[in-house]
Amino acid sequence: MIKITECPRDAMQGIKQQIPSELKVEYLNQLLKCGFETIDFGSFVSPKAIPQMQDTATVLDALDLSSGNSKLLAIIANTRGAQDACEFAEIDYLGFPFSISETFQQRNANSSIAESLIRVEEIQKLCRKHKKKLLVYISMAFGNPYGDAWNPEIAVEWCKKLNRMGINHLALADTVGSSTPENIKLLFSSLIPELKNVELGAHLHSTKEKSQEKIKAAYESGCRNFDVAIHGFGGCPMAAEELTGNIATEELVDFANSNGILSGLKMDELKKAYELSWKIFNNYH
Secondary structure, X not given: OOEEXXXXXXXXXXXXXXXXXXXXXXXXXXXXXXXXXXXXXEEEOOOOOOHHHOOHHHHHHOXXXXXXXXXXXXXXXXXXXXXHHHOOOOOOEEEEEEXXXXXXXXXXXXXXXXXXXXXXXXXXXXXXXXXXXXXXXXXXXXXXXXXXXXXXXXXHHHHHHHHHOOOOEEEEEOOOOOOOHHHHHHHHHHHHHHOOXXXXXXXXXXXXXXXXXXXXXXXXXXXXXXXXXXXXXXXXXXXXXOOOOEOEHHHHHHXXXXXXXXXXOOHHHHHHHHHHHHHHHOOOO
């Protein structure tokens, strides 16, 4: 069986036109009926950086959490954001993007890697105090387009270091679509046997043509936690002008069905979510 995190936050955050909060609520409430393990629903970050997510608290207050058992995840970029997120009992996970690229860490979180390590410690303390789980995304895990030093060993060592700090939820994040089946296999097959107490996920971005081979590589290397977004929308607006979308939910569902893998999804509700999503992604750009 695989665990699936649906990422509407990732899908919506790069859209310039402000999506009405009521429409976000309608869409998220439908996603809550689909049986996803987790929903990455919003973020507590600077509205100047990501204006689309400035209504996260308003949206959260309007969600109908009785319609399913999905856990809620909110992205934060610093201790202030973590404090804000911890005020909401409904949130289960805080997600912190930790880039192993010094250049991208400055662009995405306005901090150095060294400063971000301190933030991880501070956020972890908040999570323990408020009974949340901290998920750290290893951003630029599969390559570096900025010219910073990168090789698989660097990514592996950062995962081990964070685990030694008490982080046991990690996701290897392919922020700009630079992963290949080869480096996906290398990283997951290196880390999963060593970090037995870590729940390790794949947050991959990809073109449609390469999605299946990336999913297959991660699954065959032992990964059972996947982040996806309906229709493959998304991408980090802090990373590039041309966004590379998330692995499409449909691609992961096709892979699971073709290989007899249970996903826990309710296909009738998922179909409704597919249809509803166009109210956002066809009308807001």
